[in-house]
Amino acid sequence: MLIVRHLWDGITNDKRGKGVMRVNWLLLIMRMVVVSSLLLISTEAVWAEGKKDNVVIAAVIYGKHNVTTLDGFKEGMKEKGYIEGKNTIYLFHGTFQNLENLDADxxxxxxxxxxxxxxxxxxxxxxxxxxxxxxxxxxxxxxxNDPMSAGVVAEQRHPGDNITGVMLTDSIAKQLEWAIRIAPRIKKILLPYNPNDKSSVISVEKAREAAELFKLTLDARQVSNHKEIDILLAEFPDDVGAIFLPRDGMVMSRVEDFAKVANQKKIILSGTRLEMAERGALFGFGFNGFMVGKQMARMADQILRGRKPGDLPVETAEDYLSINLKTANTLGITISEHILRQAHTIIRAE
Incomplete structure (x- = not known):
């Protein structure tokens, strides 16, 4: 700014005539081009200080369904100039399906x-x-799910330490509301959850509050591993009108199995993310894993350019409604046009 002001003063203070003024204007333009180039070089130098030529990113994922989040992250990073195999290396050794060896891995x-x-x-x-x-x-x-309650960060605006990211909205009550609007006769809901997953436990607490509000009976069943899920599916209760899959990596990874039982029992299945409907649930209400990944990429880019993670506020993911009309036909459920118009994604019967 001081350089530009100096150049401008040199022009406005010149009283030697129009010819000289035209020359000075040309000089000003040339000098401005030089200044712009210097500023661009300076900006690139600052950018280079905060970003290495070869960036190494390790991806740690619990639950195979969350790979779409990594896909979104890679796409978002690519848009920011981080090209896998060229200037960016991803260390990814597959998803974790249980929590027993998580710390060691x-x-x-x-x-x-x-x-x-x-x-x-x-x-x-x-x-x-x-x-x-x-x-x-x-x-x-x-x-x-809730990074503050889970102990991941101290507060949303100032997460502190070396960590930040994307949290989910408190939308479980809204999901139950959608279930009632789609199938008003529901009275009892089965909710399978892993007691060792803090996200799942928080989901159960929120679901209990919502069930009481809507006068529903919530049957929360603990399943600590895949074997216990198999037992639940084999000995499925007959008095349930719906299945609610909470924000639980292990449980959500079995959505196809729950969908099969739900179709056999002619009851609805819902999940807390958009992709659940794509995998057989009647509807999903919640986050889009791919879009969360892109949101994370924007934050990662800032960090790799020099921002401290603890200074970046935790962001919130958006919620979307997805409906599977093929599943609706299997269950013999008609979903009104009013509800369909509010859906972000509709999977139609072939």
Whole structure:
């Protein structure tokens, strides 16, 4: 700004005539081009200071359904100039399907000393935060149900430490409301959940509050592993009118199995993310994993350019309604046009 002002003063103070003024204007234009080039070079230098030529990002994911979040993250990073195989390396050794060896596996990831860790779902975010407490490797999490209640961050506006990310809205009550609007005769809902997953436990608490509000009976069943899910599916209760899959990585990974039972019993199945309807549920209301990934990418880009994770407020994901009309036909349910017009995605029968 001082350079520009100096140049402008040189022009406005010149009293030697129009010819000289025209020359001075030409000089001003040439000097402005030089200044702009210098500013551009300076900006690129600052950018380069906060971003390495080869960025190494480790991806730690709990539940196979969350791979779409990583896909969205990679797409968002690509849009920011991080090209996989060219200037960016992703360390991804597959998804975790149980929590027993999570700490040990994450310790191996930390030992690889990546520039940033992509942590998907609450259990992973908690474990990664613990593992990186001394290393201070930047961490971006998402989606996480309630990072404050779960202990991932202290507060939303100032997460602190080396971690930030994308949280979910408190939309469980809205999901139950959608279930009632679609199938008004529902009286009892089965909710399978993993008691070892803090996100799942929080979902159950919210669901109990919502069920009481809507005068529904909530049958919350603990399933600590896939074997217990198999037993629940084989011995499924007959007095249930709907199945509600909470924000639980292990439980949501079995959505196809729950959909099969729901179709056999002619009851509705709903999930807390958009993709659930694509995998057989009657409807899903909640976040879009791919879009959460892109949201995380914008935050990761800021961190790799020099921003401290703890100074970046935790962002909130948007909720979407998706409806599977093929499943509706199987169940013999007619969904009104009024409801369909409010859906973000409709999967139509072939």
């Amino acid at each position: 994450i310790a191996k990831v930390v030992s690889e000393n990546p520039d940033l860790i992509f942590a998907s779902t609450t259990p992973v975010a908690l474990a990664v935060k613990k593992a990186t407490s001394n290393h201070k490797i930047p961490v971006v999490f998402g989606p996480v």
